[in-house]
Amino acid sequence: MKHGFRNNFWCSLAILFLGCAAYGSANPVIIMPSADEGSITAYTNTEVQRVFLEHLKVTLEPSNKRDREHNLVVLGTVGNNRLIKRLVEKGFVKDIETPQGYSIRCAPDSQNKDRWILAILGADERGVLYGLRDLEHYYLKRFK
Known part of the structure; x- marks a missing residue:
């Protein structure tokens, strides 16, 4: 599977989170979709918290x-x-239609060039979870 974000992503991610820790900045804010308990989205919302705490x-x-x-x-x-929708409209992140x-x-x-945005957009709720999993697998495990 080809990942278009690999070229600049590693450097960007390191600057974002290591910079946060180095300068005592407040923890990053996360904006998640609301979810029904037991749904894939609810699971992803829990997992993103675990992944960032465990690896970073x-x-x-x-x-x-x-x-x-x-x-x-x-x-x-x-x-x-809504913020994902606005980021797509502004061209920050590409919309995905493949299930x-x-x-x-x-x-x-x-x-605000001193602040960073990490966006994980899925075509559907499974896509969001797969994006989080690939982020963890290909990038965050390097911090361990």
């Missing part, structure tokens, strides 16, 4: 609104997360 020792602070003072992790689909597909991008916030 970073606790993500859940929020339902964007904050320009914190680094941001946002995940979901165009249909279940179970995903797109990941990590880059500086266009309105």
Whole structure:
């Protein structure tokens, strides 16, 4: 499987989270879709917290609104997360139509270059979970 985010992603991710820890910045904020208990989305929301804590020792602070003072992790689909929809409309991350597909991008916030956005967009709820799993497998395990 070809991953288009590999070239610049490793560097971006390291800067985002190691920079956070090095300068004592507040924990990154995460914006997740709401979910019914027992759904794949609810599981993914729990897993993203575990993955970042386990691999980076970073606790993500859940929020339902964007904050320009914190680094941001946002995940979901165009249909279940308004911020993901806006990021697609602005061209920050590519929309995916392939069932179970995903797109990941990590880059500086266009309105605050000192802050970073990590977006995990799925074509559906399984795509979001697969994107998180590949992020963990290909990148975050390097921190252990």
